[in-house]
Amino acid sequence: MSGCSRNFGRRADLWADGPGRTPRSITEGGGGAAYGVTRSGDAAVAIDDRNAPRPDVMVFDQTGLDVRTVEQIPVEKTVLAVEVVSAGSRLADRFAKPALYAAAGIASYWRVERDENDLPVVHEFWLHHESGVYAPSPERPLHTGKLVTSVPFPVDIGLRELIEA
Numbered sequence: 001m002s003g004c005s006r007n008f009g010r011r012a013d014l015w016a017d018g019p020g021r022t023p024r025s026i027t028e029g030g031g032g033a034a035y036g037v038t039r040s041g042d043a044a045v046a047i048d049d050r051n052a053p054r055p056d057v058m059v060f061d062q063t064g065l066d067v068r069t070v071e072q073i074p075v076e077k078t079v080l081a082v083e084v085v086s087a088g089s090r091l092a093d094r095f096a097k098p099a100l101y102a103a104a105g106i107a108s109y110w111r112v113e114r115d116e117n118d119l120p121v122v123h124e125f126w127l128h129h130e131s132g133v134y135a136p137s138p139e140r141p142l143h144t145g146k147l148v149t150s151v152p153f154p155v156d157i158g159l160r161e162l163i164e165a
Contacts, residue, residue, distance in 0.1 A: 035061060037059050045073050058081055079152045080108040082111075083098075098125070101134075102132060110124055143159065145160065
């Protein structure tokens with residue numbers, strides 16, 4: 001998979017570090033929002049004065065932000081937080097960080113883990129607006145083999161290709 005072959009919906013303009021890498025920005029077609037993408041803790045999400053976690057991947061509305069210099073993304077601009085679970089981050093990625101993200105109003109949270117064959121699987125969560133906590137996606141809560149969703153924007157990614165790149 002090349003860095004520009006990912007299908008993010010009707011139209012996507014992607015800039016990545018190379019084949020199989022996380023895109024730096026996503027532009028949804030039809031004059032839609034221009035989203036910025038951070039990875040590997042490049043930037044924190046500014047939840048409040050005492051909480052600024054660094055998601056493994058974060059997608060945010062970059063309108064009005066200088067993405068070259070910003071170190072903390074305002075929480076109201078964050079549309080998706082993604083955590084990749086490892087042995088050392090299991091509790092934080094499954095409980096602490098999702099609780100912070102949900103309380104701050106981030107609408108979508110994905111948790112990436114490895115299955116019994118050591119392949120990535122994605123748990124997709126949507127913020128339940130009445131309870132203020134994440135609930136499994138009603139469309140497809142667990143993605144194996146392929147991540148296909150329309151929230152927060154259309155995505156179609158072969159998960160095996162992420163580790164083979």
